[in-house]
Amino acid sequence: MDIGKIKNSIGRDIDSGYKKLHQLSRNLHENPETAMEEYKAASWLTEYLAQNGFTVEKGICDLPTAFRAQYGKGKPSVAFLAEYDALPKLGHACGHNLIAAGSVAAGVACRKVVDELGGSVTVFGTPGEELAGGKAIMAERNAFTGIDVAMITHPGGGHHVLMSALACQNLYIEYFGRAAHAAAEPETGINALAAMILAFNAIDALRQHIKETSRIHGIITDGGEAANIVPAHTAATFMARAVENKYLDELKEKVIGCFAGAAAATGAELKYRWDSVRYASMNNNVTLGQLFRANMEGLGRSIPLGDGTRSSGSTDVGNVSQLLPTIHPTVSIAPDSVYIHTRGFAEVAASEDALRSMLDAAKAMAMTAADILSSPEMLKKVQAEFRKNN
Ligand SMILES: [Zn+2]
Numbered sequence: 001m002d003i004g005k006i007k008n009s010i011g012r013d014i015d016s017g018y019k020k021l022h023q024l025s026r027n028l029h030e031n032p033e034t035a036m037e038e039y040k041a042a043s044w045l046t047e048y049l050a051q052n053g054f055t056v057e058k059g060i061c062d063l064p065t066a067f068r069a070q071y072g073k074g075k076p077s078v079a080f081l082a083e084y085d086a087l088p089k090l091g092h093a094c095g096h097n098l099i100a101a102g103s104v105a106a107g108v109a110c111r112k113v114v115d116e117l118g119g120s121v122t123v124f125g126t127p128g129e130e131l132a133g134g135k136a137i138m139a140e141r142n143a144f145t146g147i148d149v150a151m152i153t154h155p156g157g158g159h160h161v162l163m164s165a166l167a168c169q170n171l172y173i174e175y176f177g178r179a180a181h182a183a184a185e186p187e188t189g190i191n192a193l194a195a196m197i198l199a200f201n202a203i204d205a206l207r208q209h210i211k212e213t214s215r216i217h218g219i220i221t222d223g224g225e226a227a228n229i230v231p232a233h234t235a236a237t238f239m240a241r242a243v244e245n246k247y248l249d250e251l252k253e254k255v256i257g258c259f260a261g262a263a264a265a266t267g268a269e270l271k272y273r274w275d276s277v278r279y280a281s282m283n284n285n286v287t288l289g290q291l292f293r294a295n296m297e298g299l300g301r302s303i304p305l306g307d308g309t310r311s312s313g314s315t316d317v318g319n320v321s322q323l324l325p326t327i328h329p330t331v332s333i334a335p336d337s338v339y340i341h342t343r344g345f346a347e348v349a350a351s352e353d354a355l356r357s358m359l360d361a362a363k364a365m366a367m368t369a370a371d372i373l374s375s376p377e378m379l380k381k382v383q384a385e386f387r388k389n390n
């Protein structure tokens with residue numbers, strides 16, 4: 001077995017599939033579907049994988065737009081994660097059409113690797129990354145049991161192999177007060193808006209004394225009905241984030257303390273609910289990341305490893321990374337001034353240059369899979385690092 005030859009065949013496979021992969025990426029881009037509604041995307045992607053010899057199972061984990069597509073049997077088992085949800089009103093402003101094309105391309109390019117070396121490759125269709133936390137749900141429902149390593153590459157938002165993602169949970173707040181004429185009988189009212197504003201101020205005060213990498217932010221979604229009525233009801237949505245999963249638990253208690261204090265001060269009744277989905281922080285596997293980086297360099301694409309500490313947003317890939325060795329490199333496809341989740345980024349995500357960058361990353365992912373499938377020692381090293389971190 002010549003690993004160099006195998007890697008060359010991966011490059012050729014993805015190059016020869018370019019037309020079809022471009023069409024897939026464009027179809028997704030032109031038909032943006034939001035979280036958990038990605039019916040067309042899931043059907044196009046599974047069709048492509050089935051045509052290429054993968055065994056496809058749709059609707060896994062009771063999620064209609066999730067899927068598992070497997071080639072080969074047994075261990076080691078490498079997985080590529082595909083995302084394909086778009087953002088409301090903005091379309092593919094997070095470039096998930098490119099992620100889908102890249103992960104599918106990497107999977108198909110690994111067929112030859114599996115044929116020669118054994119093991120298996122699985123492409124997971126993971127819906128609803130934006131806000132719905134599809135992978136968090138799939139992780140909880142044991143979708144990734146038996147998988148040895150997982151990889152996904154995201155376009156834009158930086159250019160580095162190791163990524164930082166904060167543990168994150170949404171919080172839904174309501175205050176119930178008592179309505180009253182704001183001028184005639186204000187003394188009979190209980191002001192639910194006053195409670196909300198106090199709570200916002202308490203959060204601002206709290207922010208000064210928490211770990212600086214943590215984040216707490218929110219909006220008022222109901223602030224009352226009219227200026228001359230004491231608000232009887234207010235509502236807000238908040239998000240709490242932290243680098244460590246454990247610290248998020250501490251932070252959540254402090255945050256609820258702010259809301260409870262404002263309830264006590266005003267006499268309004270507090271009701272709150274933490275979202276059932278919680279995004280875990282990212283646990284980067286550096287050994288796996290170094291393999292990916294070396295394979296990118298081999299393709300003439302330089303990418304820094306990064307230290308994975310720069311505070312950023314959150315991703316449900318974090319939940320996968322807590323279960324098994326995982327990498328989530330970010331590949332730049334746009335100038336630094338074009339940020340993800342903007343119309344400008346959605347435009348870039350349709351370009352052929354962007355696709356070519358992502359397909360090089362797909363080659364590097366597939367080559368990294370070849371490194372793992374060809375070397376039990378390398379897999380052991382990856383697993384040893386994972387155990388050390390957990
Ligand atoms: Zn996004």
Ligand SMILES: [Zn+2]
Pocket residue numbers: 094095096129154
């Ligand atoms: Zn994204």
